[in-house]
Amino acid sequence: xxxxxxxxxxxxxxxxxxxxxxxxxxxxxxxxxxxxxxxxxxxxxxxxxxxxxxxxxxxxxxxxxxxxxxxxxxxxxxxxxxxxxxxxxxxxxxxxxxxxxxxxxxxxxxxxxxxxxxxxxxxxxxxxxxxxxxxxxxxxxxxxxxxxxxxxxxxxxxxxxxxxxxxxxxxxxxxxxxxxxxxxxxxxxxxxxxxxxxxxxxxxxxxxxxxxxxxxxxxxxxxxxxxxxxxxxxxxxxxxxxxxxxxxxxxxxxxxxxxxxxxxxxxxxxxxxxxxxxxxxxxxxxxxxxxxxxxxxxxxxxxxxxxxxxxxxxxxxxxxxxxxxxxxxxxxxxxxxxxxxxxxxxxxxx
Numbered sequence: 383x384x385x386x387x388x389x390x391x392x393x394x395x396x397x398x399x400x401x402x403x404x405x406x407x408x409x410x411x412x413x414x415x416x417x418x419x420x421x422x423x424x425x426x427x428x429x430x431x432x433x434x435x436x437x438x439x440x441x442x443x444x445x446x447x448x449x450x451x452x453x454x455x456x457x458x459x460x461x462x463x464x465x466x467x468x469x470x471x472x473x474x475x476x477x478x479x480x481x482x483x484x485x486x487x488x489x490x491x492x493x494x495x496x497x498x499x500x501x502x503x504x505x506x507x508x509x510x511x512x513x514x515x516x517x518x519x520x521x522x523x524x525x526x527x528x529x530x531x532x533x534x535x536x537x538x539x540x541x542x543x544x545x546x547x548x549x550x551x552x553x554x555x556x557x558x559x560x561x562x563x564x565x566x567x568x569x570x571x572x573x574x575x576x577x578x579x580x581x582x583x584x585x586x587x588x589x590x591x592x593x594x595x596x597x598x599x600x601x602x603x604x605x606x607x608x609x610x611x612x613x614x615x616x617x618x619x620x621x622x623x624x625x626x627x628x629x630x631x632x633x634x635x636x637x638x639x640x641x642x643x644x645x646x647x648x649x650x651x652x653x654x655x656x657x658x659x660x661x662x663x664x665x666x667x668x669x670x671x672x673x674x675x676x677x678x679x680x681x682x683x684x685x686x687x688x689x690x691x692x693x694x695x696x697x698x699x700x701x702x703x704x705x706x707x708x709x710x711x712x713x714x715x716x717x718x719x720x721x722x723x724x725x726x727x728x729x730x731x732x
Contacts (some may be wrong), residue, residue, distance in 0.1 A: 386431050389414040393454050394435045403454040408443050411452060419706040420444060421699055433457075441593075445493055445572075447501040448706055494578040495571030496705060497609055500590040500599040506531040509538050509560035516541050516559045526602065527587050530563045534596045537589065539563030571598055582606055612707050616700045619716040623693060626723035627664045630732040632656045634677050635667065643670035661697055665690050679731055693719050 386394075393403045409418075415431065417424045425444065432438060439452045494500055506529040507516050516528055520543070527542035541563040549562050556562070567581050568589035581588040582603055592598035631640070632655075640656070641649070644666050650658045659667075665687055667673055674683045696712045708716075726732065 386435050387414045390431055390435050390437065394437055394456075397437065397454060397456050397459075405451040405453045407451055408446070408448045411439070411443060412448075418709055419699070419704055420448075421704045421706075422702050444705065445496065447496055447498060449498075450501060492575045492705075493571065494569060494573055494575045494588075494601060495590060495592075495598070497575070497599075497601055497605060499601050499605040500571060502599045503534065504529050504589070504597060504600040507541070507559050508532065509558065509563075511559045513546070513557055513559060513562055516562070517546070527600075528559075529566065529589060529597065529600065530559050531597065537566045537568065537597060540566045540587070540589075542586075568597070579606060615713065616696070616708050616716060619713075619720050620693070620697050620700060622720045623716065623723060624661065624664075626720070626727060626732075627661075627668075627690075628656050628659075629727070630677065630723075631659075631664065631667060633732045635673055639670075639673050639676065640667055643667045643673055661690075661694050665694060677732075679726065689715070689719050689722075 396403055408420075412418060412420070412424070412428075415424070415428055417428075420443070428443070436457045437454050438457050440455055441450075441452060443452055505519065505523065505525075507519065509530050509532065511530075519525070520528055527540050529540050530538045532538060538560060541559050545564045546562050554561055566589055567585045567587065568591050569578050569581060571590050571592050578588050578601060582601065587600055587602045589597050590599040590601060637655075640659070640663075644663055648663065648666060650660065650663075653659075668677075668690065669683070669687050671683075679686075692715055696708065696716060699712075700708070
């Protein structure tokens, strides 16, 4: 058998002996392979490990939030159960429902279930809770709305500042949450993020229903703002770093200097200006002793370029649109390098 991770080997041993594998979060599962994120190269390696062990994760470790628990089963057992099972005829209600499981490991869509808040069961109130209880909870937790639920699967409605205000205007009779609630807005965890955003734009929230029919979370307009910030920040920092490097090279070096540092095979076709260069070109240009001297920066060239190499590695991850956010360490690297370049420029370095 190919060399596989020790933890995965223990899982395989348990499964072959008839034991049930202990559930772990996807984050813990990734750590078995010394990884933190589900990048394309990491996923390829993990899949090869799972294939070598003859094991699959349940559910698949992609397309869901990184702190979701998963368990394991033998691939052979899964194939046997699939081939031997007889699928019952669907009821008329089931037949009318659209098929939308969204769980294909090759599915490139960004599912709303990947957002952290979509995997955090919402605080709710019972239909018979007093209006004062609901208001107090909303104020104490800084909520704009609260689901009104009887169980973790049964939603009766949602009470919000808007629904309370509207019913106060019409002098609604009643003192319980159910008298002040609106119809709940919900969507499947496997639905596209963009489908969820449309609902959130109209209602400021959407409840997330998991595959087992539980209400798994609530995504609000604030959550979407945080998601946008998390997604866009690396791109903005990288753009800032590249703009600084482009300005530095443009002002200090000539086209001949660039060509002397980068052989033709490494330069873009029809190279005419610094704007045509890749990030890898920037590093190669600045690693050149003669070019570094022309910059007249009182900095260590090796250390400076080492930081840029790390930025380039992070850039490759970002541009591959991996499903997991950058680590705090990676974000700090981007922020620090951007700050360093901005400082050099502010002092007339370029």
